[in-house]
Amino acid sequence: MDINTVTELIRNPSDRPGQDWRDGDAWLAGGTWLFSDEQPRLRRLVDLTALGWDTLTAGPEGLRIGATCTIRELYAFAAPADWTVGPLLRASCEAFLASFKIWNSATVGGNIVMSLPAGPMITMTVALEATYIVWAPDGTERTVDAVDFVTANNRNVLAPGEILRRIDIPITALRKNYTHRRFTLTKMGRSTLFMIATQTPGRDDLLLTITAGTTHPVRLAFDAMPDAEDLRAAVDAIPADSWFDDPNGTPDHRQHLARHFAEDIRIELTGGVA
Template sequence: MDLNTVTDVARPRTREQLPVWTASDAWLAGGTWLFSEPQVHLTRLIDITDFKWPALTINETSLTIAATCTIAELNALPCPSEWIASPLIDQCCRAFLASFKIWKTATVGGNLCMSLPAGPMIALTAALDGVCTLWKADGGEQTVGVADFVTGNQRNVLAPGDLLRQIEIPVAALARRSAFRQISLTPVGRSAALLIGSLGADGTLALTVTASTVRPVRFCFAGIPQPVELRDAILHRIPDELYHDDVHGKPAWRKHMTLRLAEEIRAELQSVPRR
């Protein structure tokens, strides 16, 4: 869709070249949502692709995903064999249910910044203990966990003019055994519940609930809980008003599926033999 109110496109190549933010500005990376509907309040786009950030950077302790990394680039990452949680990458990428054209354009950072409950990159990076680096509008820098970055349906911690720079995932999280569950109201519909569990080498169980709730909810257990303990924890930590309500699923059904999928994950990880 043409954005016929936009009269200027800024293309900074360094942080120092970023223009002063105004209320009629928008960041441009993949643009798959930006160009999907009218944006009559916008007069300028700030294209961040000329920063030429490396899409993916691996070192001994972390995997760093640039905000401008596309879904296709992430999915094509050749992962070391010891990253036994790496199947989550493909599973979450495919939870988009998007065409190859979208995969080649849509960005990981864009998915986080849209902050939709069903955002699969939110689920992936939150479940893998991802930490966001934010470039603040005042020139500073801030780090925040992905699970805390998203605060509600299309809401997050970004203030006007703030920019998501990257997401850093610890290698240790990628070395955990994992289990993935996702369900939609229709065979090819938007995720109504997307849960990821992982089992640490010390026996700790982490469970991340997304899509069914308006923001990510993380659980951590010292060991694999009993079914009643898991169920009670979910009922206690996720009040009814936190479940999302839209055409893709009513809150009561999302709650039911959250409890069911969480138990499936618990049972699957309990059956995994210790290395």
């Protein structure tokens, strides 16, 4: 779609582009959402792809994902053999309601800052205990826990002029055991609920992340595997106004799915003991 209110495109921004931020600006990376709808408030686009940020950097501390890394690049990433969650990275990419053309342009950072309940990069990074590096217009940076970044449907903690620079996933999370459940109304449809559970090897803990069915990510942490009653109580303790309501599912339906999948996961991780 043509955005006829835009009068300027910054193709070669400064290394810290937020310094020149002004009202009416928008960061441009993949642009897959930006060019899909009217943007009447926009006057200028700032092209981040020209900055040449590293996309994926694997090291002894974990995985660094540049905000402009495309979904295609993440999907093609060959994780080290001892990173047990390697297949989860690909599964999260497959959770996109998007064509291969979108995969080639859409970015990890763009999906996160859109802050939609069904954003699979949000699900993945929250479940893997990631932190986000955020650049401020004054040249400073701050670290935000992934679980705290999205605050509501299409809302997050970014202030005007701030930019998501990088996602850091710790090595401890990359070596965890995991399982996941995802429900859609149609085979290739948008997620009604996306749930990921991780567990430290050799331990009985549980970290359960619930997204798509809630307006913001919910992460339930247990030092030891809960029984069925305690796990259901934890799901039921999620505030009623946190369950998302759209054509893909009512709040009651999504809560029901969360209860069902949580117990299914518990049974799987305890070796099939109901």
